[in-house]
Amino acid sequence: MDALELCYMSAGDLSTLIRNKQVSPVEVIDAHLSRIEATEPTLNSFITLLPDHARDAARRAESQIQAGNYRGPLHGIPVGLKDLFNTAGVRTTSGSRILDNFVPSEDCTVATKFQQAGAILLGKLNMHQFAYGPTGENFDYGHMHNPWNPEMVTGGSSGGSGSAAAAGQCTITMGSDTGGSVRIPSALCGIVGLKPTYGLVSRAGLTPLSWCLDHPGPMVRTVVDAALAMNVIAGFDPNDRATTMRQLPDYTASLDGSVEGLRIGVVKEYFEAPLDAEVETAVRAALAKLSEMGAIITEVSFPMFFDSQAISGTILMSEAAAYHRDLLATDGDKFTPSVRLRLEAGLFVTAADYLKAQQARARFNYEMSRLYQEVDLLAGPSEPITAPPILASEVTIGDSSVGTTGALTQYTRPYNISGTPAISVPCGFSATGMPIGLQLAGRPFDEATVLRAAHAYEQNTEWHLKRPPI
């Protein structure tokens, strides 16, 4: 089989070939390592590549499968982890040279679950330093580059996860999302990114940015692959007190349903915020498509959307500063200046303001819960813009110039405040060929409905079939 086809194949399709012994995990890993070798000089998706480890694991997987010990749909599937997921014996930098020599002694829970499922770790993926930035710029390990146009950002903070999945370097990647860091690079790189409900995927063994806003989630090329990844990584973990003890569904089981009768609320305030005209056109076309497919599209109002920045900004700044305080004191000048500014600014937030933000978060979630009495999902753009140029501190939207960080997080951070599931799924391209994402968000722990709607939309469109020109 053509090596490039193996690299762009979904985990669902690849697993069928591996299970039926039509393709060996060794062949799959070799194809991906070749793809990485060809594209990495342009993309810079990886901080640490693990070719020897991956080849050894592939040979083991091949032997296991030949012996009849097939472990399931992720057996032999190449994965990449954002470099803040601890991996035993493999350095984990969190995107900072300060941790260049940090080699964890234990795997994070997500890495353990992937390993138990037979997935093969290809390497550790580049990221915005300490996950504190939405662009995917990194001055320590080099900036990440968008596969659709390498002069543009990948988005962040899980930028390497976005570029690696979009360019066929990995089949499944993992990111973490505190204000949008799974969904932003997914939207800007033209892939699927799911931020699950808070407490559904363990944070144990991940470098925190904000304890109460961090959500690990899969970044993949198809919705089926997001469901397959969730089947492996979701669930209770005694090492993460936030994880749920609920009985969880098979996330692939819900995918065959239609959106007939599904009530989708379009938040009108999303369209009152700065929004690029091309993005708006693509998102409205996607909503029209969902309507044509049988969904009931209604407009809803959520005025507290405009409070998202103040609420999540206050919480994020405080918690990030608290976590990094000691390192700031000893190695402050080794941080990227913009990250250092963000972290140190958090030291000026008072305890009273932090608690006010937590109170406001409770009201925010109450108001959002009321919306879900009328609708099953909320919808809107994932991002107000397509990927901006690397190092652009401001972007132009319509007639106004806005800060890049604020723009990139404006539609994603509400769902970090609510802790509810949200997915970005490709819904179009700009005239310059840059991807656009549709965001669908659901009730807590109702990933099944989010995935079902995203999958139905995906299967009725062809955006996910396009490949970047790299």
Place this chain on the structure above:
Amino acid sequence: MPSENSLDRPAFDYLARAAGLDTDNPHMNELFPYVQNAMAANEGLKKIDTTGFEPDSAFDPAHFYQD
């Protein structure tokens, strides 16, 4: 832009010292306007009516007691 209620430099220096930052570092000249802007961006928080809403808390007195 800094708001009318934003920190002045002496107050900033006082708080910076209290937070353990080196106020003699030239970096403080960058941090000062950054903090002013960040506080202005979050100022909307004060206007949110939170009457009747308690902050969510992860506190669990039984957390370290295993059955």
